[in-house]
Amino acid sequence: MIKMTAAALSISLLMAGGNTLAQQGAMEKKMEMAGPVDRAKILAAPGVSGNFSTYKVRPDYYRLSAAERKGAAAQVLAVVEKHKAKIIVDAYLTRGFEAKSDYLLRIHSYDMAATQAFLVDFRATRFGMNSDVTENLVGITKGLNYITKDKSPDLNKGLSSATYAGDAPRYAFMIPVKKNADWWNLSDEQRLKEMETHTLPTLGNLVNVKRKLYHSTGLDDTDFITYFETADLGAFNSLMLALAKVPENKYHVRWGSPTVMGTIHSFENVVNMLSMGN
Amino acid sequence: MIKMTAAALSISLLMAGGNTLAQQGAMEKKMEMAGPVDRAKILAAPGVSGNFSTYKVRPDYYRLSAAERKGAAAQVLAVVEKHKAKIIVDAYLTRGFEAKSDYLLRIHSYDMAATQAFLVDFRATRFGMNSDVTENLVGITKGLNYITKDKSPDLNKGLSSATYAGDAPRYAFMIPVKKNADWWNLSDEQRLKEMETHTLPTLGNLVNVKRKLYHSTGLDDTDFITYFETADLGAFNSLMLALAKVPENKYHVRWGSPTVMGTIHSFENVVNMLSMGN
Amino acid sequence: MIKMTAAALSISLLMAGGNTLAQQGAMEKKMEMAGPVDRAKILAAPGVSGNFSTYKVRPDYYRLSAAERKGAAAQVLAVVEKHKAKIIVDAYLTRGFEAKSDYLLRIHSYDMAATQAFLVDFRATRFGMNSDVTENLVGITKGLNYITKDKSPDLNKGLSSATYAGDAPRYAFMIPVKKNADWWNLSDEQRLKEMETHTLPTLGNLVNVKRKLYHSTGLDDTDFITYFETADLGAFNSLMLALAKVPENKYHVRWGSPTVMGTIHSFENVVNMLSMGN
């Protein structure tokens, strides 16, 4: 049996006090209320909620007249407009790459419930009503955990200086990652070491591939959602091979499943491309 | 071969006599018959049956006229009213967070068959008839097993004194947990030790996250149903990370699958929000 | 290479001669042909075929008029009547407990093909035609394998004397069990020892829980179908926890998946309860 002193209890409670992610997010949220969400800012901020969902257009949609389908995009854009003070949405065409989806949505907000409100409204449009959601993952953004200025200065510098220098990305990938209990039971130092080994061989690919990370432990059946953009599929394949070849990979119980690949388009174009047909 | 004495047989039979959970539940049940179920009481009592079910609204529902859908909530509330002496029901909106469901119901009663009777009636309403059940888990409540006053006094005190002090919760989570044969074959002392190691790092998060536990071994394909409410997704993520980092995690064969996340609403609002559309 | 003598071959062939299960069943079958199946007798006999199937009522069923649905039970009962000389059928309501089914059927006969003939006829009724079968497991009954008078006299006595003494059971459970290759490669003595360790802690629960076992190796993707009835869910949960805590559990590759829980009703009532709705 563990004998615990009052002191140990205090430390434990103190640690909880350090969790100000939500407060931070709430503060940012208030600052944004006046106008549309600031894209650059929300993509860089911690405490932001990220929501990834994939959809398949139901066969019934193509029984609607071409005219009815033509109006679908306008309805969708009206819903985006209605929610623009709280969320930003990115759309991707996955048809032709994925069996389980035709398109992918990525939504950022300072409040997960605001994202939900948008999606409920979206599903009430003609296009949304004719879409089956086939995957939905949620996560939150955080500052760097391991490769920080303090813990790993050289690699941190490498990460900061390795800027994307490729053509405008045409492809995006959403890949969930879940780690096993052995990983989480490593000490912080051991995990830092593995993350350094993970980071080194990938630095070279940061000129060709953009990355963003979302944390999901407990929020969903994944620990992380990793998101990538690239114009160069060969470079992206090389990056993923480099990540397969480090010991960290041995702790993965989920890496992909699904790997979702899409091309980057405006939401309007995605809806229009999926509304074609006799 | 095991030679067993009459004495051993008696002990074994005696242990069965100690199982008065059902009797206790039955007693409480009678006390409740007069009026509506006492919410505070049933949420604290042992021997209570908990029933979690998730649903997806069938596409056909949106072919009904808006008027027909408008009346759906009233029908549902009438069924709730009819069963109010036996069950209480909590509803959650999961659309926008989950691919496999649009809403989640949590039902408490002193008699699992009473819960079933309610759900059979609910499924006969227009809204229920247009809902596909996508998950259904059942469990019963018990008193604390491990972190009791006797076995682990300090932690028990920590648990008692750590009261929720956050904003009114907006989010709820339903997460099943199943343990492997190695866990169940540990001695009681070993499992107590692991549960203490599990409890210590989580005390700090009890100010931000409410918890409730249901026991399901043999009743369903899970050992436990864990239920959480919070206003702070970052704090909840921290709590779940703390639970991932203790050795107990190595004994999990199911933790999530699904992790169901929803926002807390009245049943009426859930039905209405899912009944929108041209 | 194994050199095998004619003697070894004979022994092997001799063992096959000992398999008279089917002959036994066939004999019993003839004795039953005159009138309806004797329920008490068939539930106790070896060589009986058990068939468990679960169903979900198709949404289309609720588009039929209430009158058409009202007549469904009579049609079903007529089919039961037609086959009563060969089969007995038990029905359970699972809606509200299970996501994958609305009801469960358990059928006994002395001839598996007779069970199939009944089910083919049942599926041709209006109710059967509107039901999707979601699980179907078959097995046969045998005498005790391990805890016999000879091999384990004390436990055998314990099993015989531990009679059900609870209220009339309201709940039934169907739980498949499959064991791994390591289990089957143990010697008979080793498996007997594990079964004794399994039996001892469960004796006490036999006053609250009834049990029946079906053997399915090769007949289906499970080794056993375990069936339980109880009025006391807490006692049943305790029994299953006791079974989780013995080493035998380490050899399980399937225990549940699904665990099917239902309430015990007449077939007529099950059909009627699932035929309600505007």
Place this chain on the structure above:
Amino acid sequence: MIKMTAAALSISLLMAGGNTLAQQGAMEKKMEMAGPVDRAKILAAPGVSGNFSTYKVRPDYYRLSAAERKGAAAQVLAVVEKHKAKIIVDAYLTRGFEAKSDYLLRIHSYDMAATQAFLVDFRATRFGMNSDVTENLVGITKGLNYITKDKSPDLNKGLSSATYAGDAPRYAFMIPVKKNADWWNLSDEQRLKEMETHTLPTLGNLVNVKRKLYHSTGLDDTDFITYFETADLGAFNSLMLALAKVPENKYHVRWGSPTVMGTIHSFENVVNMLSMGN
């Protein structure tokens, strides 16, 4: 790095020359072209293609008039007649035993493409058009691999002399088997030894159970398709238990999944039994 001599390369190429299975099959095929396929001959020949497929009748089928359904069998038989010079088809009723199918087809031909041509035509009949294929496994027949006259003379003699002596079989089983990499990485001698240990305890059951084996490595997601016929389910269960108790079982990654059980009928009867209903 492996240094390889020209000689090693030649040996490797030589081995390929020994693969005359297809040529053999082609030769047999030409001999058959004149009349219907010779059943006894094709069931004994190596180089024959076996095709197993299971189907579920779509609910829509029962919306057709009884008259339309009555004509279904004739249409199916016409297709069988058209292809009788190239294929033979066996049909089994699985409804009542299997959740995922209503019937099973087993087709033999000397040319897999001829089997496909038949199935494409069958799926264009009213019955085939209303059937969803739920499983499809293909394999080819070969001579004995392990228990040959040379390698294992006594067991080979046992296999040859153990003739089926039961009643006309009423039940058939289709059970896929896949082995893990450890099995395939054993030496030929080690695998022979395991197959001998596998064969010995099963000899006794050959009087009650007929067996046939198809090889599928690379052709499908299984290594073998095992097929059985019996009149005695107890004897079949004993046979399968004997196979579970030998070390070979430890190398199985798939044994069943699905286990498909059916009763043996003419194709006409299977269609007619599944075409009943108001």
Place this chain on the structure above:
Amino acid sequence: MIKMTAAALSISLLMAGGNTLAQQGAMEKKMEMAGPVDRAKILAAPGVSGNFSTYKVRPDYYRLSAAERKGAAAQVLAVVEKHKAKIIVDAYLTRGFEAKSDYLLRIHSYDMAATQAFLVDFRATRFGMNSDVTENLVGITKGLNYITKDKSPDLNKGLSSATYAGDAPRYAFMIPVKKNADWWNLSDEQRLKEMETHTLPTLGNLVNVKRKLYHSTGLDDTDFITYFETADLGAFNSLMLALAKVPENKYHVRWGSPTVMGTIHSFENVVNMLSMGN
């Protein structure tokens, strides 16, 4: 913590510079713009995108009039014609071999987005609109990784000299391969050794079986897509058994799942064969 010098960072960045796969592909692409894609050239080039997708024809398709179905192939061919400067498409009939598909498409292009554009147009035809995509895997071609002239000269020579000498292939197979973390954490030398052991026993089958390899790590939930053509199913089975028997097989976490087998036809014929029916 890893101390990293500026030099290490440079090396890492330099390696990225070596990744010119996409540039190479882009260059080839421009050269092709004038006329139809050169089949021989694209099938031999590195940096080419390969896209495999399987489809099941929806039952509704057969409710269209025979006349409407008759026109389906012409519509499909018009779409192929429209995209012929950017893609080539191969079609395979899988009905009768696979439960999850009726046909398979393999598409090559120098630009994955061009493949997507074709598939989006294809799905807008009557036939495409009535097809459900059931699997979709993408990969890119590369030069030989292991068995190169430098690293393994003898085997490389063996590979070059072993030309296909069989009849015109009638069958094609698409088999995904995924390797575990242990494989990817081997040194390059260790993986080369395993690939040599893998290559030697397969050389002999290259006279009967054609092979092509696509790399998918990170692009999809597989590491490789292996594609085969043969006229001799027995030879193909022998090749796959040889690959099962080398140690490399122990590193596979996916090999098949699905194994897709089809017969080789023109796209027109595939559409026509699947458009038959009263």
